[in-house]
Amino acid sequence: MLNNDSIVALATASGTGAIAIIRVSGPDAINIVNSVFKSIRNKDLTKQKSHTLHLGHIVDGSKTLDQVLVSVFKGPNSYTGENTVEISCHGSTYIQQQIIQLLLRKGCRMADAGEFTLRAFLNGKLDLSQAEAVADLISSDNEASHQIAMQQMRGGFSNEIAKLREELLNFASLIELELDFAEEDVEFADRSQFNELINRIEFVLKRLIDSFAVGNVIKNGIPVAIVGEPNVGKSTLLNALLNEERAIVSDIAGTTRDTIEDELTIGGIGFRFIDTAGIRETQDVVESIGIKKTFEKIEQAQVVLLLVDSSQLTVNSLSKVKIEIEKIKNQFPLKPLVIVLNKIDQISQNEIASIREKLTTDNSQLIAISAKQNIGVEALKNQLLSFVNTGALRNNETIITNTRHYDSLLKALEEIQKVKFGLETGLSSDLMALDIKEALYQFGMITGQVTNDELLGNIFANFCIGK
Structure with a gap:
């Protein structure tokens, strides 16, 4: 699958900027760029040391396209493991395209999505899980996702898997050796040590899967649905959380007729807040559609905020809120429910305490706020953050975010449990060897020791061009 041609692509985001970087990689990368580069000191790029910078101009015959800074990286000491050149030019889209078209005429090919990282993997610069972490790092938009991607890119996850695979491979070799001496009934693999290893692998796999x-x-x-009756302040709360006028606010019930979504980072964790249409009986067709969508959004959410207008609570409306709480808890028993008592600036502390006592249940929380006056909003944010298990992040433990890795870990665990059952029941070595081989295969799928063109194509097709 590894091509020996030289590829080129824009490494920075498309569009106009102060500076753009054009990346070239391949066996002839330095020669190709050297043919269009005129150094201010008449340097020959092919004779320069690796990891050096050179100022000059990109020229097309007698025409000067731009003054540039050229970075030279000689393989195998480069990102791709090949000769690589990065051209830092001015950010005009015209200049970018002129330089890229010139390099194409000189023998380069436009890079496919993720082809630079694919070459890094194929040349042994990264394993497959580290390569996938590159894409996660580029798309990370909060501290937590960035931290996870960085840990995986540094090899934390792959090192853990590789160590387990190596230990399992050693025992597999001993069991295979036993099969060669089957007639002599010799046992090379210590079954007690093997059982200890299998238990340890099972523990690690379960932790990673969890x-x-x-x-x-x-x-x-983390999707958070803000629900409640019309005009209780859902849109005001969304605006207070986001600290901007994102949702329309009015005294007219049913103003929000569709769901409104926006994102906020709290404590390094990303939350997606969904302001839903108010839940009530209505004859308005459009509003009815919005209410139906509200229940769909609750289904999709991981946390539910039930907003209650404390200034309008009566004995009758309080009973309706209790019914609504039970309805949400019964329909979505596994979703954390936070009862948000809004507009507390309009009632007394004694009234707040009384309402809290009547509405709080064993498996729900109550936070008293005034969204309009920005009272209690920080306490609500802290409550939301408490629902996320960030202990693993603080302890720098390996966290799995990739569905492909998750699937392989599940399959590896299934095979390990078969091996464990075989040890407990005295299963013959040849049958156990088959289960061990399948577990090793699944470990190899994660790190890329076992691959195929279709798998690599699917993974790297999701990368951006130029990376």
Whole structure:
């Protein structure tokens, strides 16, 4: 799958900027760039040391396209493991295209999506999980997702998997050796040590699999549905959380007729807040559609904020709120529910305490706020943050965010449990060897020791051009 041609692409974001970087990689990369580069000191790029910078001009015959700074990286000491040149030019889209078209005429080919990182993987500069972390790092938009991607890119996850695979491979070799001496009934693999290893591998796999639930929401953001009756202040709360006038606010019930979504980072974790249409009986067709969408958004959310207008609570409306709480808890028993008592600036502390006592249940929280006056909003943010298990991030533990890794870990665990059952029941070595081989295969799929062109194509197709 590794091509020996030289590729070129824009490494910086498309569009106009102060500076743009054009990346060239391949066996002839330095020669190709040297043919269009005129150094201010008449340097020959092919004779320069690796990891050096050179000032000059890109020229097309007698025409000067731009003054540039050229970085030379000689393989294998480069990102791709090949000869690589990066041209820092001015950010005009015209200049970018003129230089790229010139390099194409000189023998380069436009890079496919992720082809630079693919070459880094194929040349042994990165394993597959580290290569995938590059894409996660580029798309990270909060501290937590950035931290996870950096840890994986540094090899934290792959090192853990590689160590387990190596130990398992050693025992597999001993069991294979036993099969060669089957007639002599010799046991090379110590079964007690093997059982200890299998238990340790099972423990690590379960921990990694369990981390996916946290990792997935950290990577994609935690959806939070803001629900409640019309005109209780849902849109005002969304604006207070985001610190901007994102949603339309009015005294007219049913103003929000569709869901409004926006994102906010709290404590390094991304949250996606969904302001929904108010829940009530209505004959308005458009509003009815919005209410139906509200329940769909609750289904998609991981946390539900039930907003209650404390200034309008009566004995009758209080009972309606209790019914609504039970309805949400019964329909979505696994979702954290926070009862948000809004407009507390309009009632007394005694009234707040009384309402809290009547509405708080064993598996729900109550936070008293005034969204309009920005009272209690920080306490609400802290409550939301408490729902996320960030202990693993603080302890720098490995967290899984990739669905492909999660699937391979599940399959590896299944095979390890088969091996464990075989040890407990005295299964023959040849049958155990088959299960061990399948577990090794799944470990190899994660780090790229086992690959195929279709797998690599699917992974790197999601990369941006130039990386």
